[in-house]
Amino acid sequence: MNKELIRQEVKDIIAAIVPDEDLSVMTNSGIIREEVNLDSMDFLDIIMELRKRHKVEVPEEDYKFFATLDSCADYLAPKMTHLTH
Amino acid sequence: MALKERIVITGVGLTAPNGNSLPEFRHALLNNVSGVVKYQTRHMGEVLAGVCNFDELKYQKRKELRRGTRAGSIAIFCGNEALKDSGIDLENCEDADPRLKEIGVYLGITEHGNVETENEVWNLGEFKNDVKFWSHHHNPRTVANNPAGELCLNVGLKGPHMTVGAACAAGNYALITAAQNLILGDVKYALAGGISESIHTFGIFASFNSQGALAKLTAEQPDPTKASRPFDKNRSGIVCSEGGCVYVLETLSNALSRGAKIYGEIVGYGVNTDSTDFVLPNSERQAECMRLALAKADLTPAQIDIVNAHATGTPLGDEQEARAIHTVFGDYPNVRVNATKGFIGHCMGAAGALELAGNLPSFDDNLIHPTMNFTEFDDTCKFAGLVTEKPELTKSVKTIANMSSGMLGINTVVIVKKFEK
Numbered sequence: 001m002n003k004e005l006i007r008q009e010v011k012d013i014i015a016a017i018v019p020d021e022d023l024s025v026m027t028n029s030g031i032i033r034e035e036v037n038l039d040s041m042d043f044l045d046i047i048m049e050l051r052k053r054h055k056v057e058v059p060e061e062d063y064k065f066f067a068t069l070d071s072c073a074d075y076l077a078p079k080m081t082h083l084t085h
Numbered sequence: 086m087a088l089k090e091r092i093v094i095t096g097v098g099l100t101a102p103n104g105n106s107l108p109e110f111r112h113a114l115l116n117n118v119s120g121v122v123k124y125q126t127r128h129m130g131e132v133l134a135g136v137c138n139f140d141e142l143k144y145q146k147r148k149e150l151r152r153g154t155r156a157g158s159i160a161i162f163c164g165n166e167a168l169k170d171s172g173i174d175l176e177n178c179e180d181a182d183p184r185l186k187e188i189g190v191y192l193g194i195t196e197h198g199n200v201e202t203e204n205e206v207w208n209l210g211e212f213k214n215d216v217k218f219w220s221h222h223h224n225p226r227t228v229a230n231n232p233a234g235e236l237c238l239n240v241g242l243k244g245p246h247m248t249v250g251a252a253c254a255a256g257n258y259a260l261i262t263a264a265q266n267l268i269l270g271d272v273k274y275a276l277a278g279g280i281s282e283s284i285h286t287f288g289i290f291a292s293f294n295s296q297g298a299l300a301k302l303t304a305e306q307p308d309p310t311k312a313s314r315p316f317d318k319n320r321s322g323i324v325c326s327e328g329g330c331v332y333v334l335e336t337l338s339n340a341l342s343r344g345a346k347i348y349g350e351i352v353g354y355g356v357n358t359d360s361t362d363f364v365l366p367n368s369e370r371q372a373e374c375m376r377l378a379l380a381k382a383d384l385t386p387a388q389i390d391i392v393n394a395h396a397t398g399t400p401l402g403d404e405q406e407a408r409a410i411h412t413v414f415g416d417y418p419n420v421r422v423n424a425t426k427g428f429i430g431h432c433m434g435a436a437g438a439l440e441l442a443g444n445l446p447s448f449d450d451n452l453i454h455p456t457m458n459f460t461e462f463d464d465t466c467k468f469a470g471l472v473t474e475k476p477e478l479t480k481s482v483k484t485i486a487n488m489s490s491g492m493l494g495i496n497t498v499v500i501v502k503k504f505e506k
Binding site for chain 1: 146147148151152212217218220221222
C-alpha cells in the first residue's frame with residue numbers, strides 16, 4: 001500500500017486548516033502538534049475533513065494514532081483503500 | 086441633567102459599502118457615491134445589497150478568518166483601525182500588561198448566528214442531515230458575544246466585552262452602553278460601535294421580501310444605486326447591507342492627558358421602547374426619545390444643527406419618523422436633517438454608528454451631506470430642513486443628533502457636540 005499518498009492527504013488537510021503555517025518543517029516521524037501550531041479544535045477539523053472527504057470515521061479512543069504522519073498513515077491505510085489501491 | 090463624566094470620541098475605524106476609512110466614507114457622502122450593488126444570495130438569487138471590500142487580512146491571519154465569523158472579521162478590522170487612529174499604543178504589549186484590561190468592547194449587532202446556522206444547515210443537507218457533519222465551531226461562532234469576543238482575542242484585550250442586541254438601533258445603543266461603563270469607571274477606554282454581516286444570510290432578504298419591505302428594481306428604476314430612497318415619494322423598501330464602525334471612547338480628562346485627537350463629545354442620549362408593534366415604529370415614542378436625549382444633553386431642539394434620521398426607505402417607517410422629526414424640530418428652521426441609507430443601504434447593527442461617523446467631519450468642514458436619492462416628499466411624509474441633492478455649507482456645525490430605531494420598537498438617540506476647549 002502507498003502510505004505516502006495518505007501522509008500527503010493528511011498534510012493537505014492540515015494545510016487547509018492552518019493556511020498560514022509553514023508545513024515544510026513537518027517530518028514523517030515528528031510529533032505533529034510540536035511541529036505545527038494545531039490546537040484541539042484544529043485537530044477536530046482534521047477528523048471532520050477525513051469524514052467529509054473520505055467517509056472515514058475516527059472514534060475518540062483512536063485520536064492517539066494521529067501523533068505523527070507515520071502513525072496517521074498506519075492507522076488510516078485500511079480505512080482509505082480507495083486512496084491507496 | 087448632563088452626563089456625570091464628559092465622554093469623548095478619540096478614534097474611528099470603519100468599513101462601509103462605499104468606503105473603508107472615515108476620509109473615504111466622507112468623500113463618498115459628499116460626492117454622491119453609492120455602495121449598493123446587485124448581489125447573489127442562496128435561494129433568493131439576485132438581490133440588492135451594500136457590500137464591503139475591506140482588506141480582511143490586514144489584521145487577521147487566514148486561519149483566524151477561516152475559524153471566525155464575518156461579523157468577527159468586520160469587528161477586528163474596525164476595532165484595530167480605531168485603536169490605531171486613537172494613538173493608544175498597544176504595540177509589543179506583554180501578555181500581563183494592565184492596559185489590556187482597561188479597554189472594554191461594546192459592539193451592537195442586529196442579529197448573530199444566522200449566517201453560520203444557514204451555512205451549517207445547507208452543509209448538513211449535502212450529507213443527508215447526518216449531524217456528525219455539524220461543525221464543532223458552530224457554538225463559538227454563534228454565541229451572541231462572538232463579534233466582540235473575536236476582537237478581544239485578536240488584539241489580546243482582557244477587559245469586559247459584550248455584544249449589544251437592539252435591532253437596528255444596536256450601533257447607537259452600544260455607544261450609549263460604552264459611555265455608561267466609562268462613567269461608572271469600570272473601564273478606561275471603550276471600543277464601541279456596530280457591526281453588520283447580515284447580507285451573508287439569505288434569510289434576512291427572504292423575510293423582508295415576505296414582509297413586502299425589500300427595495301426592488303423596476304423597469305422604470307433599474308439602477309441599484311437608486312434603490313434606497315429615504316423619505317422619497319417613490320421609496321419602496323430596504324436595501325440590506327453589511328458594514329462596521331467602531332469608535333474609541335474615553336473620558337475627556339484622559340483624552341486631554343494623553344493629547345488625543347477629539348472627534349466630538351457625547352453629551353446626551355435617549356433610549357425608549359414603543360411597546361406598540363413588532364415591526365411598525367411609533368412616531369410619538371420616537372419624538373419622546375429625542376426629547377429624552379435633548380434633556381440629558383441640556384439642549385433645546387433649536388440648538389441641534391444636524392439630525393441624522395434612521396430612515397430605512399420603507400413607506401410606513403419613514404412616514405412615522407418624518408412625523409417625529411416634524412413634531413420635535415418643525416418650529417426651528419435652522420435645524421438640518423439628513424439620512425445616510427440612500428448611499429449605503431441599511432447597515433443594520435452598524436447603521437447608527439456608521440451614520441454618526443458620516444456626519445462627524447461636519448464639525449470641521451461645516452458641510453452637511455445630502456440625502457441621496459431623495460427627489461420629493463409625499464403628502465404623508467414630510468418635514469422642513471432635509472438636505473438634498475448636494476452638500477449644504479453652513480456657518481458652523483456644533484451638534485449632531487443621531488437617530489436609530491429598530492424592530493420590537495426600540496428607539497435610540499445619541500447627541501454629539503463639537504469639542505471646544
